[in-house]
Amino acid sequence: MKYKHLFFDLDHTLWDFERNSSESLEDIFHNMLLKECGVTSLEHFIESFLRINTRLWDDFDKGILHHSYIRQNRFLMVFEELGIALPDNHLEIGDLYLNTLPDKKHLLEGALDTLNYAKSAGYQMHIVTNGFTEIQARKIASSGISHFFENVITFENANAKKPDPGIFAYALESAKANKEECIMIGDNWVADVLGAKQFGLDTVYYNPAGLKFDQEPTYDIRRLEELKSIL
Numbered sequence: 693m694k695y696k697h698l699f700f701d702l703d704h705t706l707w708d709f710e711r712n713s714s715e716s717l718e719d720i721f722h723n724m725l726l727k728e729c730g731v732t733s734l735e736h737f738i739e740s741f742l743r744i745n746t747r748l749w750d751d752f753d754k755g756i757l758h759h760s761y762i763r764q765n766r767f768l769m770v771f772e773e774l775g776i777a778l779p780d781n782h783l784e785i786g787d788l789y790l791n792t793l794p795d796k797k798h799l800l801e802g803a804l805d806t807l808n809y810a811k812s813a814g815y816q817m818h819i820v821t822n823g824f825t826e827i828q829a830r831k832i833a834s835s836g837i838s839h840f841f842e843n844v845i846t847f848e849n850a851n852a853k854k855p856d857p858g859i860f861a862y863a864l865e866s867a868k869a870n871k872e873e874c875i876m877i878g879d880n881w882v883a884d885v886l887g888a889k890q891f892g893l894d895t896v897y898y899n900p901a902g903l904k905f906d907q908e909p910t911y912d913i914r915r916l917e918e919l920k921s922i923l
Contacts, residue, residue: 698817
């Protein structure tokens with residue numbers, strides 16, 4: 693067995709962020725009566741949020757923004773893009789999203805099967821995420837995968853975020869592991885793959901869209917089940 697420790701990203705790699713987020717936004721659309729505020733299309737509301745949120749998180753990974761900026765501004769930007777006056781309850785909308793999202797349970801296709809395979813094969817598994825500790829813990833618990841992971845490394849407990857080498861160093865220290873026995877698995881080219889690669893770890897790029905870059909990961913997969921042939 694070449695590797696002993698598997699470090700997984702959470703959002704977009706195991707936990708189905710798009711589906712869970714879309715469900716949360718649909719709940720908000722109905723519960724907060726957004727149609728009465730001028731949001732005429734649920735589909736446009738969801739599409740706008742996911743696109744803006746992705747852009748903001750990309751900027752966070754690049755060190756341009758802080759988490760607090762994302763939380764405070766993403767719904768403001770959505771309403772502005774939709775050409776709708778900011779609702780009086782816009783702060784409640786943001787709070788409701790943060791309270792609803794972590795309780796959604798959908799995993800990406802093949803995630804549970806792959807985790808079961810890795811556990812039965814004797815791998816030690818860990819999460820390395822740029823998310824908030826409390827929220828990521830709720831996501832992991834809601835989706836029923838807590839028992840797979842020995843450590844959940846977040847930007848808060850590591851005091852560093854991917855792609856900073858500090859978070860990977862903290863992850864190895866937490867796992868009591870050496871670099872050569874570890875591999876990082878994630879969907880984000882900059883945060884997961886380049887960050888881990890520059891730290892000296894082997895990498896699996898979960899790349900369903902088949903994107904190409906000027907560097908190569910150790911492994912490039914389209915489906916999570918492909919991990920079985922690597923492990």
